[in-house]
Amino acid sequence: MAYIYPAPGVANVELTLEIEVxxxxxxxxxxxxxxxxxxxxxxxxxxxxxDSGSKFNIPTTASNSIDMNLVVDQTVFFxxxxxxxxxxxxxxxxxxxxxxxxxxxxxxxxTNSGSAGKTISGTGYVVGLAPTVSADSPVWVTPVxxxxxxxxxxx
Amino acid sequence: xxxxxxxxxxxxxxxxxxxxxELPFEEGNQALHxxxxxxxxxxxxxxxxxxxYATFNGNHVNVKTDIVQGYxxxxxxxxxxxxxxxxxxxxxxxxxxxITGRHRREFDYTTSIDNDRLTYEFQYRFYSIx
Numbered sequence: 001m002a003y004i005y006p007a008p009g010v011a012n013v014e015l016t017l018e019i020e021v022x023x024x025x026x027x028x029x030x031x032x033x034x035x036x037x038x039x040x041x042x043x044x045x046x047x048x049x050x051d052s053g054s055k056f057n058i059p060t061t062a063s064n065s066i067d068m069n070l071v072v073d074q075t076v077f078f079x080x081x082x083x084x085x086x087x088x089x090x091x092x093x094x095x096x097x098x099x100x101x102x103x104x105x106x107x108x109x110x111t112n113s114g115s116a117g118k119t120i121s122g123t124g125y126v127v128g129l130a131p132t133v134s135a136d137s138p139v140w141v142t143p144v145x146x147x148x149x150x151x152x153x154x155x
Numbered sequence: 156x157x158x159x160x161x162x163x164x165x166x167x168x169x170x171x172x173x174x175x176x177e178l179p180f181e182e183g184n185q186a187l188h189x190x191x192x193x194x195x196x197x198x199x200x201x202x203x204x205x206x207x208y209a210t211f212n213g214n215h216v217n218v219k220t221d222i223v224q225g226y227x228x229x230x231x232x233x234x235x236x237x238x239x240x241x242x243x244x245x246x247x248x249x250x251x252x253x254i255t256g257r258h259r260r261e262f263d264y265t266t267s268i269d270n271d272r273l274t275y276e277f278q279y280r281f282y283s284i285x
Binding site for chain 2: 006008009010014015016031032033034036070071135136137138139141
């Protein structure tokens with residue numbers, strides 16, 4: 001079997017997510033991810049026929065998005081504030097606020113320690129930020145979604 | 156941490172029940188609180204760490220808990236008139252202002268009776284992010 005197990009903290013085996021804006025030299029690596037979900041939700045066209053007691057379905061276009069939760073890192077969230085790399089400069093909050101089209105690259109982790117895992121990439125927008133903190137858990141965490149424009153690429 | 160608690164308790168326990176700063180509080184395999192009734196003894200703090208948020212890059216967010224154990228034994232038959240007030244004071248000590256940077260503070264105690272001795276075994280827990 002080739003189960004994918006992104007061993008936390010192990011280089012080339014752990015799950016990583018990088019985003020960049022077109023023209024960036026260096027991507028913004030998103031640290032401290034708690035969980036991540038890859039959505040590929042096909043719409044379905046449904047019809048009925050008089051000669052069948054059951055409905056017929058065919059998938060049409062998909063809504064693609066990547067949902068995650070992360071612990072807020074100040075530099076990554078608000079950006080470095082300088083430099084030519086837009087994603088690094090603006091951070092997640094700036095990319096969301098300015099509605100920048102980004103490219104993302106999600107390395108899913110490996111089936112062994114040989115960095116031979118799959119990478120899902122595409123373009124989209126950073127949405128769904130909702131940082132929160134509480135007295136019982138006094139560390140900022142936030143959900144983040146990348147709403148994908150078009151299709152995924154798997155490499 | 157133990158010292159801040161002792162300072163608070165010393166300043167606020169002014170009745171028949173008083174704190175002792177002795178360490179270790181054992182003498183000949185006998186705990187001193189069993190020998191010296193109406194004395195509050197605090198042990199040295201110890202720590203526990205648990206993961207608050209696990210992350211894929213391995214830089215987990217951890218919660219450190221500093222725990223201070225304490226003991227008080229009184230005569231079970233002749234209850235001190237200021238025992239309730241003393242227990243309230245011991246509980247209030249968890250909020251002592253000189254212990255800082257803690258997002259959560261807890262205090263609780265259990266009781267046990269052995270012969271004529273009523274022992275309160277209490278615990279302070281101070282939580283911080285590391």
